[in-house]
Amino acid sequence: MDPQKLSRFIKQKASELGFLSCGIAKVEFLEKEAKQLESWLKNDFHGKMVYMENHFDKRVNPALLVDQAKSVITVLLNYFPEEDLFKNGLMKISKYAYGNDYHEVIKDKLDLLLKDIEETVGEKLSARCFTDSAPVLDKAWAQRAGLGWVGKHSNLLSKKVGSFFFIGEIIIDLDLEYDHPVTDHCGSCTKCIDACPTEAIVKPYVVDGSKCISYLTIELKDELIPKEFKGKMDHWIFGCDVCQDVCPWNRFSLPHQEPAFHPIKELNGINLIDLTQETFSKVFRHSPIKRTKLKGLQRNINFLQ
8 A cells, every 4th residue: 555545544443433633743752842842951841740851762763662663643532521510629630630540541542543554555554653651742743743732831732623632653664644733823822821820831932840730730749839839729630631721712613522521420529538448449540630639639739728
């Protein structure tokens, strides 16, 4: 099958699997992103996420992740819910965590997509599937694949669907037809910068991760959240959606159709303050919220008091 026909097949299969969109980029060294990442790390914007210092070469060169890699297939998976469960709540949970852990959902879909590709090509390929748990600069590849641009809040943005989606990749040893990057459409808008409760967006397109509420409530494993953020958490206890909620492009977000992302039935109306270990383990066993463990969630809740 020629690259053009195979690329059309891949995108059609991605759509059938429920992905929002699919784009393809040529494997190459990410020179611009390498400089940006180096600067970001030197400024300690990664806080205590020491894993961001690891595998620098692999992050900027996917050829080091997959033998004979030629193409990066990038997919988007919508998670925008029908209802904002915590819009006016005294404790807020990010929309992406309403349902099941996206890592498992995306990985299963990507495995099916890769299986379809291999069956069509008729041979076992050198390929790997990734979500954001691996050293891959997913937003850079999504941008190169024409799926959107990286906005001033550092999230990927699409004119068609906003930014409430997950990103996944298949790095593969196939020559395919490549898409073209889209232009930046943030313009003079600074809504995300102005709205950030902790002033984590230090300048357009640069986020000090150590100040981000998502970092403070999830990635930071310290026993206590730094006192300087007292009164600035905007009621968030797991993640934060502020910069996305205020973005004008998200008026185009449509509710997802993925059953795995429907809110956990116990989530609406749950008493988060008096959670026992037994209830936490039962309710959040398939949820991203399990990452904080009960102790971490309680720390976040107590910090709001």
